[in-house]
Amino acid sequence: MARSGAHYTPHSRNDSSMHDSSYRSSAHANPGTAGSDTSRPSTPRFSTTRGDASYAAAVQKSSASKNPYLQAQSSNSKIKRDRVGFVTADKGFVSAKRPMTGSKKPKRGMTRRDFIMLGGLAAIAAALPIGWNIFRPVEIVINGARRTYNVNTPMSEILSKEKISVTAGNLTSVSGNVITEGKGYAYSVKIDDKDLSFDDGNNYKIHGGENITIGNGGDIMEEYSVETVETQPKLTMDGTWGAVTYVSQWGKVEKKEIRTGKTSGETADGEVTQKGQDCVLKTRNLQPKDGKKLISITFDDGPSVYTERYLQILKDHGAVATFFNLGQNVDEMPEISKKIIDAGHEIMSHTYHHDVLTKDSAERVQSELDTSYESIKKATGVETTMVRPPYGAFTEKTWAVTQGKMSASILWNQDSLDWSRPGVDKIVANSVNGIQPGYIILMHDGGGPREQDLEALPQIIDKLHDQGYTFVTVTDLMKADGDVPEDILTGKAKMPEDAIWPTELG
Numbered sequence: 001m002a003r004s005g006a007h008y009t010p011h012s013r014n015d016s017s018m019h020d021s022s023y024r025s026s027a028h029a030n031p032g033t034a035g036s037d038t039s040r041p042s043t044p045r046f047s048t049t050r051g052d053a054s055y056a057a058a059v060q061k062s063s064a065s066k067n068p069y070l071q072a073q074s075s076n077s078k079i080k081r082d083r084v085g086f087v088t089a090d091k092g093f094v095s096a097k098r099p100m101t102g103s104k105k106p107k108r109g110m111t112r113r114d115f116i117m118l119g120g121l122a123a124i125a126a127a128l129p130i131g132w133n134i135f136r137p138v139e140i141v142i143n144g145a146r147r148t149y150n151v152n153t154p155m156s157e158i159l160s161k162e163k164i165s166v167t168a169g170n171l172t173s174v175s176g177n178v179i180t181e182g183k184g185y186a187y188s189v190k191i192d193d194k195d196l197s198f199d200d201g202n203n204y205k206i207h208g209g210e211n212i213t214i215g216n217g218g219d220i221m222e223e224y225s226v227e228t229v230e231t232q233p234k235l236t237m238d239g240t241w242g243a244v245t246y247v248s249q250w251g252k253v254e255k256k257e258i259r260t261g262k263t264s265g266e267t268a269d270g271e272v273t274q275k276g277q278d279c280v281l282k283t284r285n286l287q288p289k290d291g292k293k294l295i296s297i298t299f300d301d302g303p304s305v306y307t308e309r310y311l312q313i314l315k316d317h318g319a320v321a322t323f324f325n326l327g328q329n330v331d332e333m334p335e336i337s338k339k340i341i342d343a344g345h346e347i348m349s350h351t352y353h354h355d356v357l358t359k360d361s362a363e364r365v366q367s368e369l370d371t372s373y374e375s376i377k378k379a380t381g382v383e384t385t386m387v388r389p390p391y392g393a394f395t396e397k398t399w400a401v402t403q404g405k406m407s408a409s410i411l412w413n414q415d416s417l418d419w420s421r422p423g424v425d426k427i428v429a430n431s432v433n434g435i436q437p438g439y440i441i442l443m444h445d446g447g448g449p450r451e452q453d454l455e456a457l458p459q460i461i462d463k464l465h466d467q468g469y470t471f472v473t474v475t476d477l478m479k480a481d482g483d484v485p486e487d488i489l490t491g492k493a494k495m496p497e498d499a500i501w502p503t504e505l506g
C-alpha cells in the first residue's frame with residue numbers, strides 16, 4: 001500500500017461535471033467563489049453586493065482586452081471600471097491603469113488626414129462595434145419569463161435584477177452528510193438543455209435567444225485531504241484444465257482516492273484514478289475456427305543426435321512441428337536448433353535443466369526460463385516466452401513466481417508415451433487414436449534412444465494426413481483458434497510496462 005497526499009478545494013456534489021478534472025481545476029482557479037457563497041442567507045435573494053462579487057470574479061477570469069463587455073463598461077461607467085480595476089489589479093491579472101479602449105484606437109501609421117479624407121466614416125466604423133455590443137438588445141427567456149437585455153450582459157447582473165427565488169445548496173461532508181444548510185452554491189444555471197458549472201453559469205454572457213433556467217444551488221463538499229490507496233492485482237484462473245494456458249489479461253494496480261473531510265473528519269471513497277484488473281490465466285483446449293482439421297505435433301528434450309532425422313522425415317512427409325528445446329542441449333548443439341528453424345519449424349522453451357518447476361524456488365524458476373530463452377535466441381535468433389514445463393508440472397503457484405516471464409504454458413492432448421518405449425505400433429496408436437481438431441501430440445526427439453519414434457513418426461503423419469488433418473506449429477494452431485490475444489500470438493509476449501505480476505492467488 002502506498003499513499004500520497006493532495007489537497008482539493010471544495011466543489012459541488014450535485015454538479016454533473018464533478019468527476020471531470022477540468023471542473024476541479026476551475027475550482028482551483030477561483031477559490032473566492034466558494035468563500036463568497038458561505039456568507040449568503042439560506043434562501044438567497046440576489047443582492048447587489050453578491051452580484052458585484054460575482055461580477056468581479058467573472059472579470060478576474062476574463063482577458064480584459066478580449067472581453068467586449070468589459071470594453072463596454074470601461075467606456076461607459078467609470079464607477080464599474082474602478083471596481084473592476086481594483087479587483088483585477090489586486091489579483092495581478094490586469095492593471096487598473098491600463099487603457100481599456102486601447103484596441104479601438106486607430107492603428108499605428110494612420111494619420112489624422114486619413115480620417116478627414118474618409119469623411120469621418122472610419123471614426124464611425126471604429127465606434128460602431130462598441131455601440132453595437134452595448135446597446136443591441138436581445139431577448140431571452142428566464143424561468144419561463146421573456147426578458148430583454150443588452151447582448152453580453154453577464155448572468156450575475158441579470159440575476160441581480162430578476163426576482164427569482166431559489167434555494168441554495170448545502171455544505172456537505174465527504175460522505176454526503178449536511179454540515180451547514182444553505183452554504184452550498186446559491187443557484188444553478190441551465191442554458192437551454194445544458195447544465196453549467198456554478199462558475200460558468202455565473203460568468204455566462206447572454207447572446208440572445210437562450211432559454212435560461214435558474215434552479216436551486218448545488219451542494220459544496222467540504223475541503224478534504226486525499227490519500228491514494230493502491231490495490232494489487234491477483235492471479236486468477238479462467239478454466240480448470242486444458243492443453244494450453246496463456247495470459248488472457250495482464251494485471252494492473254488499482255489506485256483509488258480516500259478522502260478525509262477537514263471539517264467532518266469523515267472518510268469516503270473518492271475517484272478511482274487508475275482502474276485496476278486482475279491477471280487472468282486462461283486454460284483450455286484449442287479449437288480451430290470453422291472446424292478446420294488442424295493439429296500440432298511436438299518434440300521435447302532436444303536438440304539431440306536424432307533431431308536431424310526427424311527434420312528429414314517431416315520434410316519427406318510434408319509436416320511442420322514445434323520443438324521444445326532444453327537450454328542446456330541448445331548450448332551443446334546450437335547448429336541443430338538453427339536447422340530446426342531454417343527448416344520452417346518452431347522452437348519454444350522446455351526450460352534449461354529440465355527441473356520439476358513446481359519444486360523450484362522462485363529464483364530458480366525464473367532463471368530456468370531466462371537462461372533457456374537466451375540459449376534459444378543465441379542459437380537461432382528466435383525469441384520466445386512460451387514454455388512446455390517438464391513433466392507438465394506447472395501449477396497456479398508456479399505461475400505466481402514467474403514474474404510475468406512466461407506468456408503461455410503448452411501441454412498436450414495426445415501423449416504418445418514414446419518415452420516408455422512401448423513399441424512402434426503403440427506409439428502410433430497413442431498419437432492417432434481419438435484425435436480431434438486443435439489437438440497437440442507429445443513426442444520426444446531427445447532424452448534417450450529414439451529409434452521407435454523414428455519408425456512411428458512417418459506412420460503418424462501419413463495416417464493423420466489420410467484423415468484430412470494438416471500439421472501446423474503450435475503458434476499457428478493458437479492463431480487458428482481465434483481466442484488467444486494478439487500479443488501472446490507473437491510467441492514472445494512480455495508483460496507490458498504498465499502491468500504488474502501478481503504474487504497473490506485470486
Ligand SMILES: [Zn+2]
Pocket residue numbers: 300301350354390391
Ligand atoms: Zn521433457
